[in-house]
Amino acid sequence: MATRRLPPLPTIQDLIRMYQLSARKQLSQNFLLDMNITRKIVKMAGKLEGGFVCEVGPGPGGITRSLLNTGANHVAVIEKDRRFMPSLQLLAEAAQGRLSVYQGDVLHFNMGQIIPEELAKPWDKTPPNIHIIGNLPFSVSTPLLIRWLAAMSSQSGPWKYGRTKLTLTFQKEVAERMVARILTDQRCRLSVMCQYLCDVKLKFVIPGRAFVPAPEVDVGVVHLVPRVTPLIQLPFPLVEKVARHVFHYRQKYCRRGVETLFPVHRLDLLEEMFEASGVDPESRCFMLSIGEMDRICHAYNDICQREPDIFAYNYRSRENAAKVRRKTKILTEMIEEQILHGKSSSGL
Numbered sequence: 001m002a003t004r005r006l007p008p009l010p011t012i013q014d015l016i017r018m019y020q021l022s023a024r025k026q027l028s029q030n031f032l033l034d035m036n037i038t039r040k041i042v043k044m045a046g047k048l049e050g051g052f053v054c055e056v057g058p059g060p061g062g063i064t065r066s067l068l069n070t071g072a073n074h075v076a077v078i079e080k081d082r083r084f085m086p087s088l089q090l091l092a093e094a095a096q097g098r099l100s101v102y103q104g105d106v107l108h109f110n111m112g113q114i115i116p117e118e119l120a121k122p123w124d125k126t127p128p129n130i131h132i133i134g135n136l137p138f139s140v141s142t143p144l145l146i147r148w149l150a151a152m153s154s155q156s157g158p159w160k161y162g163r164t165k166l167t168l169t170f171q172k173e174v175a176e177r178m179v180a181r182i183l184t185d186q187r188c189r190l191s192v193m194c195q196y197l198c199d200v201k202l203k204f205v206i207p208g209r210a211f212v213p214a215p216e217v218d219v220g221v222v223h224l225v226p227r228v229t230p231l232i233q234l235p236f237p238l239v240e241k242v243a244r245h246v247f248h249y250r251q252k253y254c255r256r257g258v259e260t261l262f263p264v265h266r267l268d269l270l271e272e273m274f275e276a277s278g279v280d281p282e283s284r285c286f287m288l289s290i291g292e293m294d295r296i297c298h299a300y301n302d303i304c305q306r307e308p309d310i311f312a313y314n315y316r317s318r319e320n321a322a323k324v325r326r327k328t329k330i331l332t333e334m335i336e337e338q339i340l341h342g343k344s345s346s347g348l
């Protein structure tokens with residue numbers, strides 16, 4: 001199918017001037033005005049001809065234009081800031097029915113509803129011609145990614161149509177963590193969460209100075225393709241909880257983080273978990289492969305199946321209770337001290 005071209009339009013710079021679209025810091029607005037870069041991001045998404053693309057946070061529409069200049073059948077954009085609606089509507093008119101503009105917060109937007117069902121492919125076949133793209137606002141990129149990974153793991157939302165691919169920007173540091181291999185400094189919970197569900201690649205880095213205004217950091221473009229079979233076949237909340245605890249104490253033996261999954265009086269379960277998983281409790285968390293994480297998660301799952309209260313256990317509430325006890329003790333001692341020395345308690 002031939003690449004489709006938009007008719008001549010005002011440049012993004014002109015639109016920003018025309019509609020006085022100054023960037024808002026609270027919405028993490030850093031615009032890409034260099035069309036070579038927007039084209040390169042779009043190219044990383046793969047073949048879009050005849051496909052459906054959902055762009056998150058289009059802003060004044062730089063990436064949107066590059067998308068419309070491919071053979072994509074339809075592009076849908078979700079933008080929170082209403083100030084961009086006139087410039088996006090202008091693009092929609094020029095695109096003659098190929099662009100839908102939604103004003104709203106992507107965190108509350110049901111993307112699954114706007115995808116044409118005829119593009120659906122079975123999960124175990126090649127990915128459908130459905131793509132999610134976005135130069136994401138830094139403020140929402142990680143929580144949004146975790147939500148999308150959860151939806152992917154349950155094959156819901158945009159993933160009820162098959163293995164929908166994502167091409168997204170992140171702060172370079174976050175992008176490096178997503179793709180980090182074992183034994184590297186960047187290896188963390190996010191590396192495990194992304195890699196057990198997806199084939200994830202850092203495609204290229206955009207220098208911060210390419211954005212207007214320029215953020216203090218560089219930006220990585222990451223491409224994620226959901227795996228046919230996740231490397232850990234257990235419910236997402238369980239894997240997320242285990243990964244969060246394992247990576248809690250980076251510099252200590254992984255045993256220290258895993259310990260926080262259990263109440264203090266049930267450390268027998270901690271021993272059971274390491275024995276069943278065959279993982280060395282003296283490994284550091286960044287040394288653990290996905291295969292070892294899989295064995296740890298399965299051992300934890302077996303314990304939770306047998307003792308369901310264990311999954312609900314939250315060591316932080318224990319920490320909080322301990323803090324309250326400590327504060328109460330200090331206050332009691334201060335009051336006793338004041339009574340002993342005849343001082344008024346009003347100074348407390």
Ligand SMILES: C[S@@+](CC[C@H](N)C(=O)[O-])C[C@H]1O[C@@H](n2cnc3c(N)ncnc32)[C@H](O)[C@@H]1O
Nearest residue numbers: 030031032057058059079080081105106135137
């Ligand atoms: C980093 S800017 C990118 C703008 C444009 N895509 C570009 O590359 O020039 C992020 C965009 O996401 C929008 N945004 C921020 N939070 C959002 C949210 N929760 N839902 C939808 N859009 C959001 C901002 O208003 C802004 O337009």
